[in-house]
Amino acid sequence: MTSGDDMTPEEEALLDGIGPIFARLRRRVPASRRDASRNLVLNIVADSRDEMTVGGVAEELGVDQSVASRMVSDCISSGYLLRAAxxxxxxxxxxxxxxxxADLRECFAKGQREAFEQITxxxxxxxxxxxxRLLLRYVEDAALLRERERT
Structure with a gap:
């Protein structure tokens, strides 16, 4: 089903609300901005199928390489990441x-699960x-779409 395929105005409105909803969900992340940045970077590195670089982090986050470099440097100086050949x-x-x-990533995941359980x-x-299940499927399909767009 794509937008416009015999959809009611209510269904269109429901789908139009997805973007703002995801933006609000992103705000429900670890307590501080620094924790949110670390959580994003650690997940990108851990979930990568290939070797991950600072440039790869920048691409995944959709930010300039200098921004990603500062985020990665924070994780390195805090002992969460290391650089390797x-x-x-x-x-x-x-x-x-x-x-x-890995321990911090697990801590973030535990907190996010607790938030999910409280919300629901x-x-x-x-x-x-x-x-x-549907949310996990959505994220997996989004990753596949990004892969197809890169190639």
Whole structure:
């Protein structure tokens, strides 16, 4: 189904509200701006199928390389990431998650799960799980779309 395919005005309005809703969801992240930035960077590095660079972080976040570099430098100086030589090209520097970074990422994930459970506590169990499955599917499909757009 795409927008305009025999949709009612109510259905169109529902889909039009998705963008602003996702923007509001992004604000419901870890407590501080620094934590939010770290969470984004750590997840990008950990979830990468390929070696991740500062340029790759910038591309994933849709920010300038200088912005991504500051975010990555913060994670490195805090002990959450380290720079390493690429196994594919020794001249290239890649990012690796440290154990401390993995622990912080797990802490963020736990907090986000708690927030999800609090937000949906009045929902029937079936709806809560269905929404979680659909949200995961959405994110996976969005990643596949980004991959197709890159190639």
């Amino acid at each position: 690429s196994q594919e090209d020794g001249r290239r520097t890649v990012l690796k998650l440290t154990q401390q970074g 506590e009045g929902w029937p169990r079936r709806e809560r799980l269905q929404f979680a």
